[in-house]
Amino acid sequence: MAPTFGYLQLSLVGERADEVTGELEALAAHFDGSIKGRVFAELEPPGQALWSMLTAGEHERIRATAARRRIALERVLGGPPPTTALWMLLDTLARCNGEPTYLLVPSPQHFDGLGVPRDLMLRRFADACPSLLVRYADSAQATLLLDGQPLRETSADDGSGALVDLTVEAFAHPVEVVRSYARWKLSRAGLGDLVEPVDSLMRLLVGAAVDDPTTAGDNRLRVVIHPPQATTLTLEVWETGDHSDEPVGGKVRQLVDPGGTVERYRSAPGGTVTCCELVLPTARSRPTKRHVAVEFGIEGLPIQHYQADADVAEVFAAEARRKHLVAQVTIDDLVTPEMRLLPCHRLFLP
Structure with missing residues (x-):
């Protein structure tokens, strides 16, 4: 059962405190959890x-x-209420050790009027507990909300097969929403080694969409992360705003390297799609063959061409240069099947 907590301001619920707490408990049960004994209630000013x-x-x-x-x-x-409960909650979240965690709140307004901007508060929550998922229970709308926005997520049985398929508006706090949600889903799927690179990409791509003054006002974002294939993971950010002619930033390209790809194109409805293909860490760690050209510096002896595992080639070249064993060593990716294995290959295995 995932750790589940509740937070509310008593000044906003008045005599309905028990009723609202009961609604949060019912919402917790929807996620197979409970907030009994875990409700952080801010006292009235x-x-x-x-x-x-x-x-x-x-x-x-x-x-x-x-x-x-x-x-x-x-x-x-009209001064802000004491924030003792808020600080106790933040400390508790920091002790969740990366577990997927729920924070249930009656409405977004319970994060207002505390002397700290709501977006700053949500960032601190995300820093303390990266796998945190904030959900609001607004009884007036009778719907689940994620960071104040209706959560539109494809169900597991709709045939899409996506690991994450989330739609948000480019206002309020979509960056923290998408980051928290993606980290949670990847962790639950046993893909913890992908959390950091995907999180960094979400921060850059979604953050750029929010900061764009020409599109953010009416820009809707759809983030799709597909299940990993044999060696790659593909994620897409769809936007209703059209800036497909803008180049992808250098930081995004650095995150998908080495071996990954990123492209941006115009979608059929006229929006923008940014597609990133990440090489899985397990695939990246597999030895790949490199061409090793060795020049011994002996008159009449031509350059010798070998193949070796990438890590072996690097170690051999470093040792050969350090000990002056050969005149020159060159490494590249131009490997052909006819090349013999480097004779001392086993000596340089990690």
Whole structure:
């Protein structure tokens, strides 16, 4: 059972605290979890609590006194609540050790008015627990929300076969939404070694879509991660905005190297698709053959051409140069079947 927690501001639910907590518990059960004993409830701001106990006549006298003394009463009454529960929650999330974790909140408004911008708070949550999935239960809409946005995810039996298929709007906080969701899905699928490169790509590609002033206002993003094939993993970012003529950034290309590919093209409806193909770490670690050209510096002896595993070729070349065993060693990928195996191949195996 995945760790599941609840968070709410008591000032926003009033006497419905037990009812709202029950709704969160029902939502937790939907994910085979429970928030019993794991609800972090932020207390009502002291100024609001005291104000609610006063009569209308007392309100008027306090307002008159505040005006006379030039005290901004609205600031006193509208100040943020204590954030003790928020800090305790953040500390708890940091102890989840990378496990897929749920945080259930009545609505996005429960992250507002705390003296810290909501997007900053969500980034701290993601830093503390990268596998965190924040879900809102808005009883008025009777729907599941992910970071305030309706979660559109393909079901496992719809025939698409995608590991991740998530649609978000390019406003609010889609970067953290997509990053958290992708990390969670990859971890659950046993692909933990792909979490970091995919996370970095999502941060760059989705972040660029959000920051683009020409498209972000009405840009819808669809992120698709396909199940890994024999040696590669393919991910796509579909956008309704059209910037397909823009080159892909150098940082994205660096992330897919070595051996991967990235391309950008215009989709049929007129939007933009950025497709990245990553080489799996297991495939990248397999020895690949390299051409080793050895020049001994002996008159009449032609250059000798061999093949060797990539790591063996590098070690041999370094040793040969260091000990001056040969005149020159050149390594490239121009391997042909006729080339003999490097005679001392076994000596340089890792």
